[in-house]
Amino acid sequence: MSELRDLYQEVILDHGRRPRNHRKMEDANFSAEGHNPLCGDQLTLYLKLEDGHVADLSFEGSGCAISTASASMLTGILIGKSEAESRELLKAFVEMATAATDEEPDDSKLGKLAVFAGVREFPMRVKCATLCWHTLESALNDSDEAASTE
Ligand code: ZN
Numbered sequence: 001m002s003e004l005r006d007l008y009q010e011v012i013l014d015h016g017r018r019p020r021n022h023r024k025m026e027d028a029n030f031s032a033e034g035h036n037p038l039c040g041d042q043l044t045l046y047l048k049l050e051d052g053h054v055a056d057l058s059f060e061g062s063g064c065a066i067s068t069a070s071a072s073m074l075t076g077i078l079i080g081k082s083e084a085e086s087r088e089l090l091k092a093f094v095e096m097a098t099a100a101t102d103e104e105p106d107d108s109k110l111g112k113l114a115v116f117a118g119v120r121e122f123p124m125r126v127k128c129a130t131l132c133w134h135t136l137e138s139a140l141n142d143s144d145e146a147a148s149t150e
Contacts, residue, residue: 005118007115008115008116008117008118009118011069011073011112011115012065012066012069013065013069014069015068015069015070015072015073016064016065016066016068016069016072017065019059019068019069019071019072020072020073020075020076021057021058021059021072021075021076021079022058022059022060022068022071022072023058023060024044024046024058024060025046025048025056025058027048028046028047028048028056028058029047029048029049030046030047030048030049030139030140030142031044031045031046031047031139032044032045032047032135032136032138032139032143032146032147033045033135033138033146033147034131034132034134034135034138034146034147034148034149035131035146035147035148035149036063036067036127036128036131036148036149036150037148037149037150038124038127038149038150039063039064039067039124039127039128040063040064041061041062041063041064041067041128041131042061042062042063043059043060043061043062043063043067043071043131043132043135044059044060044061044135045057045058045059045071045132045135045136045139046058046059046060046139047136047139047140049083052082052083052084053080053081053082053083054078054079054080054081054082054083054086055079056079057074057075057078057079058075059071059072059075059132063128063131064128066119066125066128066129067128067129067131067132070116070128070129070130070131070132070133071131071132073112073113073116074113074132074133074136077089077111077112077113078136083140086136086140087140088109089109089110089113090133090136090137090140092106092107092109092110093110093113093116093130093133094130094133094134096110096113096114096116096117097116097117097119097120097126097129097130098120098126098130099120100120101120101121105117116129127149130149131147131149134147134148134149135147
C-alpha cells in the first residue's frame with residue numbers, strides 16, 4: 001500500500017503542476033460545469049464526441065492539486081475511448097473512490113487511475129477527485145445543470 005501511496009503523491013504532484021489538456025475547446029459539442037463548494041474547486045469540461053467516440057476532451061478552471069490532477073488524468077485517458085467505455089470508467093472510478101477503506105475495490109479496468117484509491121484515506125478529498133467525473137456525466141447526458149458534489 002505504501003508504494004501505491006508514493007505513486008499517488010507523485011501522480012498528483014505531476015498532473016497538478018502540469019495539467020494535460022488544460023485548455024478551452026472552441027468546437028466542443030458538449031460541455032458542463034462542475035463545482036465542489038467544500039473545497040472551492042470549479043471546472044468546465046469540454047467534450048467533442050464523434051461517431052460515439054471521444055475525439056477530444058479538455059478542461060478549464062481552478063481547483064486544488066487533486067481536482068486538477070484528476071481532471072488531467074481523466075482527459076488523457078478518455079480521449080479515443082468510446083462513449084460506452086467512458087461511462088464504464090466513470091462508474092468504476094466513482095465506485096473505487098467512494099468504497100470503504102477496508103474494501104478492495106475492483107480497479108482492474110482503471111489502469112493508472114487506480115492511484116486515486118489513495119483519496120479514500122482523506123474523505124474530504126474524495127469530492128475533489130470525483131468532481132471532474134460527475135462533470136463528465138453531466139456533459140455526456142447533455143445536462144444543463146452544473147454538476148455539484150453537494
Ligand atoms: Zn479540491
